[in-house]
Amino acid sequence: MQEAADPAGLIMLAPFALVLILALRGQHLLTSLTWGILLAIPVMLIAGTGSLPQIIAFDAEADGVMTGALVRGVEGYVNMGILILLIVGAAHLMTLGGTMEHVTRLLMRWIKQSMRRAEVAIWGIVALLNSAITINTAAEIAAAPFVRALGTRYRIHRYRRANMLDAVTSALGYIFPWGAPVLLGWSTIQSMQGTYDWLPSVSPTAVFPFVFQGWFLVAIMLLAAVTSWGLTFEDEDGNELKERPAS
Template sequence: MKQPALTFYGGKFMALVPVAIYTFFCLLLFVFYRAFNMEALAVGGFLALLIGGIFARSYRQFWEAATRGISSLPSVSVIMILLMVGMFSALIKLCGLSNGFVWLATALGVHGGLFVAFTFLATCVVSTATGSSIGTMFIAFPIFYAAGGQLGANEMMLAGSIVSGAIFGDNLAPISDTTIASASTQQFQNGQPADIGGVVRSRFKYSAVAASVTLVIYIMLGGVGGHFQGGKLAQAASPAPLIMLLPVAVMLMVAVKTRNIYAGLLVGLGLGTVTGLAFGLFKSSAIFANHAAENKITGFLVTGLNDILPTVALVIAVFGIMGVLTEAGVLDDLAQQVLRHPLGKTARGTELIAMLGTSLVTIIFGGVTSAAILTAGPIVNKIGQAHQLHPYRRANLLDGTANSLPALVPFLSVFIFIGAALTKLSPVTVALGTIYGIVLFGVYLVAVVTGWGRRLEAPQEVESRN
C-alpha cells in the first residue's frame, strides 16, 4: 500500500528546509571557519533533519520518510561498498606508494615541466588506488610539492597537478565515493542501480581525453619560472612500494571485468596483503593486532573502517534528506519542471540542465562532491529516464561535472582550500593550476553538445547490478 504523502506547514517546498540548513553548514565550515571536517558535515546533515522535521505536519511521518531514504537500495549499496573500500584504501596508504613514485622520478632524471606532468600521473595512480581525493592530497603534497621545488617546477602548476591527480581518481576509481554515489543513484528500467564496473568502463574515454590534454599542458608550462636545484629529495624515497601497483591493477581489472566491485575489493585486498608482507612493506601486526593492556585493536583493517565512518555518516544524513524530498513530492515536481522547460524537451537539453544543476549544487556544497552527487542524483535519474538516457551516461555526467570546474571555485572549494593550506599559495593560484578539472568540464560540455558517448537504454534492457 502506498504511503501517504508527507506534508508540510507552508507547502511541500518547506521540505527544502533541511537542504537549506545543510547548505548553511557547508558555508559555515568552508567560508567562515576555513576548515574541512567530514564529521562536522555529517552533524550538519543530521541537525538539518532534526530541525527540518519541525515544519512537517507529522514529525513521525517525517522520520519514517527519512528512514526509508536511508534504507533504500542505493543508500545501502553506497554504505556497504564504502565500508569495504576503507580497508583497501588504508592498505595502499600504509605501503607509501607516493614515495615509490618520487624515487622513480629521480631515477629517471625528470625535472621542470616533466616533473609536474610526472606528479600528475603519479597522483592519478595514487588517487585511483586509494579512491580518496582528499586522502591523496594529504599524502602527495608533503612529498611531491617539496620535491618539485628542488626540481624546477612551477609552484602554481605543481600544486594544481596534485589537485588534478586527486580529482582524476575521485572521478574514475571504482572504489571512489563519488563513483559509487553516481552509479548507485542512477537506475535501470528494472529499478536496479547502475553497476560500477560498467560505469567506470564507459567513463574512461572522457577521463583519458581530459588527462591527455592536461598532461600536454603541464609538460609545456609546468617548468615556467622554476629553478632546478639538483633534486636532493627525501631519504624515505624507495622503489619498494611500487610493487603495490600490481594488486591495484588486478583489483581494477577484476572490478571492471566482472562488473562487481565486491569481487575486485576481495581480490585486491587479499593480493595486496600478501604482496605487502612478502616485500616487507609492513609486518603482520599492521594487519590486525590486539593490545590487551590498552584494550585496543589496531591494524589497517580497523583504521580503514574508522577513517571511512565519517563519510558513511554523511551519506546516511544526505539519503535521509533525499527520502524526505522524495515523499514530499519535491523531487518529482523539480523533475517535471525541468522536463516542461524548452531545454528539457530533448536529450541534449536535458543533459545540459543536468550539468547546470549539478554545477550549482556542487558550488553550494563547497565542492563536497559526494554530497552534491547524492543530492542532484535522484533528479538527474528522473529527468534522464524520461528520455531513456542510459544510467551510465547519467552517472558520468553527474560525476564528471561535480569533479570539474564547479569543484574549483576559490574560497568555496574544499579541494582548493586544502591545496592552499598545504602550499601557502593563494586559493586563486591553486585553482588556476588545476588544469584537469577545467579541461574535464570542457570535455563533458563538448560530449553533451555533440552527442559524443550518448547512449540510450533499450526498452527491454536488463543489467545485473554490481
C-alpha cells in the first residue's frame, strides 16, 4: 500500500473543498461542480498527478473518438440520467392520474393531526423506496413528491423535509448489499485487484452489518420523527416557526 500511495494525490482535495465551499455559500450544485472540475484540471497538471491526454484526448486509431476521464465520467452517468428521466416522467403520470393524491389521502387518514405520525410516514416512505430502488438518487427523486405533499399539508419546514429525505436516503442507500453504491464499491475493488494485488476482496453481504454510520443515521432520523426532536414549521411566506401555524 505504501509503494502504491502518493501523497501528492492529497492536493486533489482542493477542488473538492471548493465545491463544498461554493455549495454551502448558496451556489447552485451544477455551478459548484463545474468550478470544481475547472479547478481540478490545472491542479492535476501542475501537481503532476495526471496528464492532459488522461483528462481528454482524441484516439486517432479509433477514427478520432474522444477518450479520457471527462468522457468516461459523462458516459458513466448516461444510464443514470435516462433512469432519472423515466422516474420523473412516471411520477408526473402518477400525479396526473391522481395516484399521488390518493396515497396522500390514505396516509392522512392514519396521520390525522399527529405531527409524529406525519414524520414517521415520511420516514417510512423514504425508507421503503430506498429498500426497493437500488440507486439512492433515483429513490430520492421517487420519494420527493410524497415528502413534499405531506410536508406542505402539515406545514413542516422545507429544511426539515429535505433533511429527512436526504439523510434517510444517504443512510439506507449505502447499507443494503443490493444497493448500487455498495455494488459499485465492490466492483471497483474487483477491477483494481489486477493492478494492486494487495487489495482485499470484501463481499457486499459482509459489509452490510458494519456500515455503522448508515445504521446510526437512519436510527437518529427515526428518533427525530418519533420524538419531534428539532421539528420546525413554516408559514405561507416560508418563515421558520416553532409552533405549527393554523391551517
